[in-house]
Amino acid sequence: MTCSPSEHVERAQDEFEVQMAAFCTYLRDVRNLSPNTTRAYETDLQAYVDWCRREGIDPLRITHSEVRSWLAELQDAGYATTTQNRHLSAVRSLYKWLVSRGVTTQDNVEAVASPKLSRRLPKTLSPDEVVRLLDACEEDTCGVRDRAMVELLYASGARISEVSGLNVVDVDLRGRQVRLFGKGSKERLVPLYPKACEACGRYIREARPELAAASRAAQNALFLSVRGRRMSAASLRLAFEALVGKAGLDPSITPHAMRHTFATQLLDGGADLRSVQELLGHESLSTTQIYTHVSIERLKAAALQAHPRSGE
Missing domain, CATH: 1.10.443.10 (Intergrase catalytic core)
Known part of the structure; x- marks a missing residue:
């Protein structure tokens, strides 16, 4: 029985979420990242998955323009540039891992330029x-x-x-x-x-x-x-x-x-x-x-x- 386009996207989203959980386990158990860092990855990646579901996007075949739409939504939501870059970094790391495992061959996230950071330096004390x-x-x-x-x-x-x-x-x-x-x-x-x-x-x-x-x-x-x-x-x-x-x-x-x-x-x-x-x-x-x-x-x-x- 042939799946409808919407059913195919839903299955891809489910598979992507399973792979996301496996990636977070990898970060914790293999990369030995701290609980706080792993939790930050999980939060940012889950927000990305939720966005894909909300927009009806297949995350395993996401296009360059769709990635830019996701970043634009983060900007419109009022996220600081550093926060936008943190989200993008988490998603980039996940796609790089997925490509290395052969889960997907598409990595259009890597091709998207990072939002430019402000040149303002942190405050120092005299x-x-x-x-x-x-x-x-x-x-x-x-x-x-x-x-x-x-x-x-x-x-x-x-x-x-x-x-x-x-x-x-x-x-x-x-x-x-x-x-x-x-x-x-x-x-x-x-x-x-x-x-x-x-x-x-x-x-x-x-x-x-x-x-x-x-x-x-x-x-x-x-x-x-x-x-x-x-x-x-x-x-x-x-x-x-x-x-x-x-x-x-x-x-x-x-x-x-x-x-x-x-x-x-x-x-x-x-x-x-x-x-x-x-x-x-x-x-x-x-x-x-x-x-x-x-x-x-x-x-x-x-x-x-x-x-x-x-x-x-």
Whole structure:
């Protein structure tokens, strides 16, 4: 019995959704991506499948113009350019995987240009603003904890999710370094300056035991809440935002601004891009190039120093 065109499309959509689930399992079990990253893929890909069903499109034979229509809908819905690119990246990865498995031979998504990102750079903090942020920390238990958090963010350029995942043993005060686990559970060691070690050491000795006493369960987590539990990335972010408000700083400053500040100040201080890439935990150097910027003064100094005729 011959299927009608609509029945054929529905079967293709069902098959595509099954393959999508298999792809997400692959990301989790083979690529070893974090639960948060895998969940983000699942959410974005499911939204794409829902769009295909709503528009009556066969996702295994999607055309170039249909892909552009999907992107146009994301734009019309008011999604930021970064969000549009994230959706497109997820769908591209899925189609690349499907082609490698022989599920489909068509990959018109790969041919579609990514929406252009704004050249606006993330906000960074000046050294004086960092001092104001630290001065906003009280001398009580939570204040000692928050000071250690700010110093650690500033010293390591860690993502807030990485800080949330830290255990006490990951901070080596004697060796002045912290062990971070980035995307895909990739491990890296980042050196810490003395003041960061002092702040973390004081927190571990004085404040953390008080917080740990609030929970009956043994906790290995470095940063604990008032209930003695591991602080999530969201709760750390809230604590950071509270300090920003108390310090009277720009409300748009986030923990990620500390990461960008870390990277740009290293570059301004003469660090090479490869070293910054390793410290940030970026797989690709191009990611670091987009993520960081170099001051005009350093560029001028580098040009004058390197050019053979600069001394003439």
